[in-house]
Amino acid sequence: MNREQNSSVLHCEGLRKRFGEIEAVRGVSFEIAPGESYGLLGPNGAGKTTTISIVAGLLEADAGEVTVAGNRLTTKSVAAKAAIGFVPQDLAIYPDLTARENLSFFVKLYGLRGKANRARVKEVLEIIGLSERADDQAKKYSGGMKRRLNIGIGLLHSPKLLILDEPTVGVDPQSRNAILESVEQLSGQGMAVLYTTHYMEEAERLCDRVGIIDRGELKAEGTREELVALLGEHDKVHLTGSGHLEAAAKACAEIDAVEAASVGQESIELLVEGASAILPEILTTASSAGVTVHSVEMEEPNLEAVFLHLTGRALRD
């Protein structure tokens, strides 16, 4: 074990998992330092949940190794799991118990006892903003409140590493913001965070480093700046219009300076080298392919553009 590995909160090496025909995770390795927040950014089915389930010791990997705070972790390790707080993508709470009962139950499973656990439950209820509804059954909560309770359970034992699997999916903007704020706060307090999402904005806002995952492979990782630097002189062009979008995208991709073109909802995303020079050609190509262009925008290079650059596909389709 080298020094770097010793000082990391999480180290995983060569993770693989296959479900029958589907190879969900194909050799994923990454590392998280104490207090660091790390984002796994990838589209639906990229293998985020599978990776995270292995890391949390819920799923047996076919190959690879996970080390948490210096301890090897498998589904059978008990002690190593104490360092992790896990928040699953799908709600995992008892709807027929109150928030307080849910938390009191899990706090015992995390090994806190007596007075300490009651105090901690109260604290967590404050953090997730459910103190006033603490004694209502969870099934009576709004979607956002349930999500917050789901997260609260992962915070009970103040873990070294908090793992959140797409915690904002299906949440209204207000609750979403509240969730992002509390994650920022926790990571500000020195908790390491592993955060999966397919929202570029969340990864950019929350994460010190981001790993881009697609089809079970980690395509690239680094800080936002490092990843954007991968684009080189590439610019992202966002074109909206109506008509034969598919055909237009194909035709645009033929242009030398266009690296990738992908069709979105009434729009085409293009990754272009030296966009300002080539823009007129793109427009004529698009209209001769039968598209009426409504607007053209050149965007700041961002992680979505990086994803397009690395995979040839848009992050969201």
Place this chain on the structure above:
Amino acid sequence: MKVLAIVKTELTRTFRWRANIFFLLIMPMGLILLLGVAFGNSATRIGVVEKEKGQLASQLVATLGNQPGLDTKSYDNLGSLERAVERGYVSAGLVLGSNYDQRLQAGKAVTIRYFARPDSTAPQIRVALESSVAAQGSALVAARIVHSEQGRSFKSALRRVNAVKATAPVGVSLLAAGGGKYPTGGGQFQQSASTQLLLFAFLSALNGAVWLIETRRLGVARRMLSTPSSSREIMLGIVLGRWVITLLQAAMIVFFSWLIFSVHWGDPFGTGAIILVFSLVAVGAGVLIGSLCSSAQQAGPIAMIVGLVFAAIGGSMEPLQYFPATMRKIAHITPHAWANDAFGTLLSNGGNLANVWLDVVVLGAYAAVLLTLATWRLRRVLTT
């Protein structure tokens, strides 16, 4: 500690659902009540009209009522008694005339009227009636002799005879076939209570499969595995929770059948041991189904069918002693058959734990195998 937390949560959730309280406790009690009304009152009833409440008339009625399996019910007049017999409220009618006491004390003969429904109980009631009449008759004869030879009043002679009779040298006491105390009360219901207990405990423990699948679907079972708790603690908690619930149900059935129908449950250690291991077998089967099936729609009917078929084969619907020999052998692939055998020994034959140790061991083996399979399988579905 963690195990207890899981058990406590299971119990809290179970009893928070009104439907569970109904299925676990109220429904079995209702069925016991129903069966009790249908089969439980095994005593044959005989209606009586006493035109005048004399001492001797009352004595005859009391003697009759004390006969095993016979109860008396008094009616005001002949008309209502006849109607009651016709409609089958009572099996037979007895009319004691207004001069019953008077004529007997005067040394004269009396005739009593007796009529019965034309069914199989009529001859039995007749025998019971004749023996009651004979008992009173012999006392009257003896009193008449004392009266005429010692010159006492007839009343005091009769008192003297009755006093002597109370210390009669020959007595009959009923013992069970195995030599134990004959179960008083409970009667026919004695057997159905224990077989129903097995049927229900098994059925509702199997139904725990549906509950378990629900817990799996909620994701909480898996989430427990992300905490620093061993899968052994988690499995133990889940199994113990189901076990406690099944035992609570069994305890309710025992208690209320005793309270309402005076069912005797025999040696507490023997009966306790059988209920403990049998419930554990049932819980093991429930958890196994719950970890093999992927949906509640699948598990529900399977639990129901397995529960009823095992109960039928294992003698919880029709008693094992009515089975042909081969069927009785086959029956013993079910845990019910072993438990029913044990209850037979404990409840009808006055046996104790030492007489049923083999049944306890066999049931224990069932429990061990099922629980091992179930927890292995459950851990697998949660982590792959």
